[in-house]
Amino acid sequence: EPEVTQTPSHQVTQMGQEVILRCVPISNHLYFYWYRQILGQKVEFLVSFYNNEISEKSEIFDDQFSVERPDGSNFTLKIRSTKLEDSAMYFCASTSLQGSVTEAFFGQGTRLTVV
């Protein structure tokens, strides 16, 4: 069964440093997402990406964040100048169809710890 894969599984970074979280969505999927889950809390939407541009973003997704699809397979989330409160599990997800919502497949997550 196809899977969304994320790397690394765990990232520890110093406050103020930049991190890049990587995702490989399922190959024939068209919509890509980043979600964040602070420990013990709900899954929060960050951004959706379609046709090589941001489709929608939440209030959390400020200028500190950016996304990119640098090639045909990877989808990255860059966090500049990390803060302690950025510590969370970050999930990438993808769905297959535009105009007809289908299941969102989630990656296994990257646990980001900012120290």
Place this chain on the structure above:
Amino acid sequence: GENVEQHPSTLSVQEGDSAVIKCTYSDSASNYFPWYKQELGKRPQLIIDIRSNVGEKKDQRIAVTLNKTAKHFSLHITETQPEDSAVYFCAASSHTGNQFYFGTGTSLTVIP
């Protein structure tokens, strides 16, 4: 935008009993309602979903009901087993699929 509320936040049931988790949504344009199960330290995984043209859907011990008029939908798990213990999230999405709005999650514990 859409606002999804979920209750209860925690739920404990005896093995074999039923569990019900309820969600409400605010945006009448939402028409797709998935339920995800998240085991500790793992990714959310879809367990069942329902679209707005259907009132009920069942898959073995799991069922979901949708009341479009009242804007609420519920997850029903019958004959619960210890392996059902997890956090369950409801979500809502419109036909554009730009994002899924998640509920706050329900931590279900099935006591053997």
